[in-house]
Amino acid sequence: MSDPSNQPKGRYLVSWPRMKRLAALFWMFRWNFLIGAVFLVATNVLALQIPSLIGGTIQHLRDAESAGAAANFDLIQGNVLWIVLLAVGAAGARILSRIFVFNGGRQVEYVLRNQIFAHLTRLETAFYERSATGDLVSRTINDVNYVRVLFGLGSLHIVNTAVAYLIILTLMMQVSPKLTLWSLAPYPLFLIVMRLFARALYTRTQRVQAQLSDISSQAQENLSGMSVVKAFAIQPEASAQFREASDAYLDANMSLALVRGAMLPYMGSIGAIGTLIVLGFGGSLVVEAEITLGEFVEFSAYIVRLAWPTMALGWVIALWQRGMAGFDRLCHVLDTEPSVADPPLGRARALELDGPGPRGEIAFEDVSLTYEDGTVALDRVNLTIAAGSTVAIVGRTGAGKSSLVQLVPRLRDPSEGTVRVDGVPIQELTLDTLRGAIGYAPQTPFLFSTTIEENIRFGLLAREASAATRGEQRAGEGLSLEDAVRIAGLTDDIPAFPQGLETMVGERGITLSGGQKQRVTIARALLLDPTILILDDSLASVDTRTERRILDELSRIMRGRTSILVTHRFNALELVDEVIVLEDGRVVERGPHRELIGEGGVYAEMVERQRLEEELNQS
Numbered sequence: 001m002s003d004p005s006n007q008p009k010g011r012y013l014v015s016w017p018r019m020k021r022l023a024a025l026f027w028m029f030r031w032n033f034l035i036g037a038v039f040l041v042a043t044n045v046l047a048l049q050i051p052s053l054i055g056g057t058i059q060h061l062r063d064a065e066s067a068g069a070a071a072n073f074d075l076i077q078g079n080v081l082w083i084v085l086l087a088v089g090a091a092g093a094r095i096l097s098r099i100f101v102f103n104g105g106r107q108v109e110y111v112l113r114n115q116i117f118a119h120l121t122r123l124e125t126a127f128y129e130r131s132a133t134g135d136l137v138s139r140t141i142n143d144v145n146y147v148r149v150l151f152g153l154g155s156l157h158i159v160n161t162a163v164a165y166l167i168i169l170t171l172m173m174q175v176s177p178k179l180t181l182w183s184l185a186p187y188p189l190f191l192i193v194m195r196l197f198a199r200a201l202y203t204r205t206q207r208v209q210a211q212l213s214d215i216s217s218q219a220q221e222n223l224s225g226m227s228v229v230k231a232f233a234i235q236p237e238a239s240a241q242f243r244e245a246s247d248a249y250l251d252a253n254m255s256l257a258l259v260r261g262a263m264l265p266y267m268g269s270i271g272a273i274g275t276l277i278v279l280g281f282g283g284s285l286v287v288e289a290e291i292t293l294g295e296f297v298e299f300s301a302y303i304v305r306l307a308w309p310t311m312a313l314g315w316v317i318a319l320w321q322r323g324m325a326g327f328d329r330l331c332h333v334l335d336t337e338p339s340v341a342d343p344p345l346g347r348a349r350a351l352e353l354d355g356p357g358p359r360g361e362i363a364f365e366d367v368s369l370t371y372e373d374g375t376v377a378l379d380r381v382n383l384t385i386a387a388g389s390t391v392a393i394v395g396r397t398g399a400g401k402s403s404l405v406q407l408v409p410r411l412r413d414p415s416e417g418t419v420r421v422d423g424v425p426i427q428e429l430t431l432d433t434l435r436g437a438i439g440y441a442p443q444t445p446f447l448f449s450t451t452i453e454e455n456i457r458f459g460l461l462a463r464e465a466s467a468a469t470r471g472e473q474r475a476g477e478g479l480s481l482e483d484a485v486r487i488a489g490l491t492d493d494i495p496a497f498p499q500g501l502e503t504m505v506g507e508r509g510i511t512l513s514g515g516q517k518q519r520v521t522i523a524r525a526l527l528l529d530p531t532i533l534i535l536d537d538s539l540a541s542v543d544t545r546t547e548r549r550i551l552d553e554l555s556r557i558m559r560g561r562t563s564i565l566v567t568h569r570f571n572a573l574e575l576v577d578e579v580i581v582l583e584d585g586r587v588v589e590r591g592p593h594r595e596l597i598g599e600g601g602v603y604a605e606m607v608e609r610q611r612l613e614e615e616l617n618q619s
Contacts, residue, residue: 055299147327279300537568
């Protein structure tokens with residue numbers, strides 16, 4: 001679950017790097033925003049001509065009445081026509097401004113969401129071990145939406161408010177500088193209080209978004225593990241935990257609503273105070289003949305026009321703080337540098353995969369691995385796996401088996417030491433080059449919500465079109481989709497699938513058994529026709545006979561290439577070239593299966609214990 005205390009918070013003033021990143025997004029779609037701003041200016045220029053026409057018309061009627069003369073109805077009709085035309089023009093310009101600005105906001109949303117997802121794909125395994133999936137989903141969806149609203153509605157109202165204030169204040173000064181200064185008297189206090197509101201909005205908005213991430217994480221975890229929740233009859237406990245997260249989210253929203261609720265009436269009161277000043281002081285100016293009645297009406301209309309930008313300013317501040325809080329959370333992810341990355345440009349080396357002789361030698365040189373919590377997984381491992389060999393890595397739970405093989409495709413990097421493939425340090429290879437040579441079936445199989453065939457072919461998507469074409473041709477010579485399915489032991493299961501390989505597997509492969517899911521991931525790894533094949537306990541849910549058949553097939557099709565089998569079952573290990581025994585992160589034994597049994601060491605003890613357990617289970 002996400003921990004709100006781990007979220008970035010407390011910064012009201014946005015840092016310069018954040019503003020530079022915001023400016024870069026704006027610059028990408030500057031024409032949308034600039035054209036929208038032009039139409040916003042046009043909207044205000046057109047709309048603010050109307051008070052002058054109204055004031056002029058009223059003053060004309062007043063003057064005509066005072067002189068006892070008939071009003072010029074042609075003038076009045078002309079003014080009315082101009083008012084209608086200006087109103088229509090202002091409405092059209094406002095519509096166009098929204099189209100351009102909102103489109104710009106959507107474009108920013110599109111780019112930012114793709115940026116965040118692309119960056120997430122580059123981050124290493126350790127990042128996902130310390131991050132909640134629901135929190136990352138919330139950032140990718142909700143926080144990006146908040147930034148889109150900031151660029152769309154937010155920028156629209158920021159520009160509209162700024163332009164309206166500039167034009168209206170200019171027109172007000174032209175009517176009466178003295179009355180303008182009096183009407184602006186409350187604004188210094190207004191600005192001071194608004195800064196306090198803005199700070200409160202920012203911190204409370206961050207809390208709301210962090211709590212939303214937490215509730216998203218809980219929902220994702222409980223729905224994904226609903227079968228476990230039901231199996232252990234812990235629905236009440238799960239519901240109570242979710243209700244607790246919902247209560248925290250509600251409290252955060254209520255706190256935010258309290259600030260917003262106090263801010264909006266305050267914004268309205270500023271406009272009301274300004275109107276009272278105009279009525280009182282402006283009326284006295286009319287009586288003293290410093291301004292005419294028409295100018296008073298015109299000035300009053302400007303004050304009314306200023307009321308909405310003033311009210312909107314509070315809303316703009318709320319949008320800005322929510323958008324910046326969301327953007328800060330996104331930047332917290334975007335600023336996370338991947339610890340596993342490609343070598344510097346121009347310094348990457350290549351692997352010779354197509355030359356004579358076997359390929360895929362793997363060397364671990366003084367390799368140690370310590371996790372972030374201080375757990376030592378590997379301790380100065382020195383090990384060479386010969387090219388073209390098939391080896392098994394065994395050991396008790398927590399011995400470091402999976403940690404060791406995860407270093408080969410650089411799912412994580414060692415804390416110390418070097419890993420080499422065919423003599424080349426893997427940090428000097430691009431990730432595409434390294435992983436393109438490796439077929440990896442993880443300990444926990446993961447299937448996508450698509451067909452069985454598409455899940456098997458999924459690995460080919462990681463290659464460029466030309467490389468994928470070469471892979472298909474190469475597969476046609478020795479390893480086709482049918483071969484991969486057969487070697488993985490799936491052939492006998494296909495008739496039981498409603499649509500064969502075109503059967504949809506459901507979310508995370510829920511319609512398949514554990515063994516079937518493992519065999520699909522094995523077929524996926526095999527279809528890549530890899531130089532190095534790693535099966536990380538991928539046969540745990542497969543029966544002994546199927547396991548033996550798979551290993552026998554692998555020894556044939558992987559001839560000249562390297563296979564690594566992590567396992568806790570020893571029945572078929574006489575088929576591998578060498579068994580490597582790990583204990584407490586160190587290599588304690590290695591050699592052929594029969595030789596290690598004859599030595600009577602750790603491996604022999606584990607084999608004997610497993611044999612006794614099987615006999616007890618059968619009796």
